Amino acid sequence: MSQKSNNENGNGLLLYLHNYSFYAQKVILALHEKRLPFRSQTIDITKGEQYQPSFLEVNPRGEVPALRDGMKVIPDSSRIIDYLEDNFSNGEHPRLIPLDQALKQKVNHLREIIDRIPANTVTMGTFYHTEFISKPKLPFIAPVRAFMRAGFEKTHERLTKLAETMPQYRDTLLNKAEEHLKTYKTVTDKEAFTRLLDTVDSTLEEVETQLKNNQDPESWLVSRDFTVADIGLTTLLYRLDVVGLSRRFFLSGSRPCIKSYFERVSTRPSYQATFPTLFYHFKALLGFKVLGATTAALVAIAGGAIYYWKSRSR
Numbered sequence: 430m431s432q433k434s435n436n437e438n439g440n441g442l443l444l445y446l447h448n449y450s451f452y453a454q455k456v457i458l459a460l461h462e463k464r465l466p467f468r469s470q471t472i473d474i475t476k477g478e479q480y481q482p483s484f485l486e487v488n489p490r491g492e493v494p495a496l497r498d499g500m501k502v503i504p505d506s507s508r509i510i511d512y513l514e515d516n517f518s519n520g521e522h523p524r525l526i527p528l529d530q531a532l533k534q535k536v537n538h539l540r541e542i543i544d545r546i547p548a549n550t551v552t553m554g555t556f557y558h559t560e561f562i563s564k565p566k567l568p569f570i571a572p573v574r575a576f577m578r579a580g581f582e583k584t585h586e587r588l589t590k591l592a593e594t595m596p597q598y599r600d601t602l603l604n605k606a607e608e609h610l611k612t613y614k615t616v617t618d619k620e621a622f623t624r625l626l627d628t629v630d631s632t633l634e635e636v637e638t639q640l641k642n643n644q645d646p647e648s649w650l651v652s653r654d655f656t657v658a659d660i661g662l663t664t665l666l667y668r669l670d671v672v673g674l675s676r677r678f679f680l681s682g683s684r685p686c687i688k689s690y691f692e693r694v695s696t697r698p699s700y701q702a703t704f705p706t707l708f709y710h711f712k713a714l715l716g717f718k719v720l721g722a723t724t725a726a727l728v729a730i731a732g733g734a735i736y737y738w739k740s741r742s743r
């Protein structure tokens with residue numbers, strides 16, 4: 430594949446993102462792994478900015494991430510990662526898909542089964558069936574879960590209304606509204622959600638076997654080189670952890686290879702540059718109108734606890 434890029438003309442890459450978006454996180458991780466500098470523009474999907482006409486022009490589905498490279502706009506995380514791979518893979522920008530055919534086949538297979546897991550549906554399901562989770566982390570604390578659930582309940586109505594007022598995006602928005610109904614069923618129906626968690630289980634079982642068979646302790650999922658399969662796996666493990674599903678799937682000892690992979694990958698600089706810090710969470714939560722008071726209270730409680738602990742140990 431030839432290496433051509435508008436970037437060579439100095440235009441630069443611009444990523445439309447939201448830092449809590451699962452699919453944006455995949456792309457951010459890939460950009461860091463490929464050592465590609467980029468600018469970003471936050472589209473606040475918690476405030477509906479994805480449906481403003483200026484963003485629908487960028488991505489008519491009203492979704493982040495989307496990548497702009499000069500005149501080109503590429504939507505969808507998988508397409509963006511493939512675009513980056515096709516256009517920026519040389520000594521300076523590491524390959525995420527190996528050239529070796531046998532390795533490539535393995536990477537593609539693992540990428541496919543991992544990417545097939547609908548991470549947003551899993552996330553939303555945990556908001557309805559909290560009996561499946563333990564110790565969720567920021568940002569998915571109870572008030573955020575309630576806020577996102579309320580938004581999710583209104584999605585179908587909101588998309589159909591938008592479709593009426595924006596005839597140029599009508600079909601896309603109505604399709605999306607239909608897709609939402611299917612997701613809604615899986616999320617709210619306990620049996621359907623249990624079946625979804627079973628598919629996560631069988632995928633992680635295959636991942637565990639793959640890791641167990643790796644003899645080289647420095648290997649990632651397939652080889653010593655970090656690949657697109659690692660991008661998907663890392664983002665998925667992070668998400669399972671923050672929604673409160675990591676104990677169920679890999680931290681309780683049932684999948685020791687995934688557990689140590691997760692510990693090891695979380696020390697990678699790309700991981701630390703991608704996933705939000707504690708400071709980021711507090712800042713972001715203060716920005717939520719509904720949650721500002723909760724966050725301020727949490728900060729006050731944490732501050733009080735630290736003060737109490739310090740004064741006792743003096």
Ligand SMILES: N[C@@H](CCC(=O)N[C@@H](CS)C(=O)NCC(=O)O)C(=O)O
Pocket residue numbers: 449450451452453474479491492493494504505506507549
């Ligand atoms: N298939 C898309 C899915 C993107 C997606 O679902 N993005 C979510 C955030 S994780 C979004 O923008 N949701 C806003 C909305 O649908 O209103 C991809 O892989 O990029």
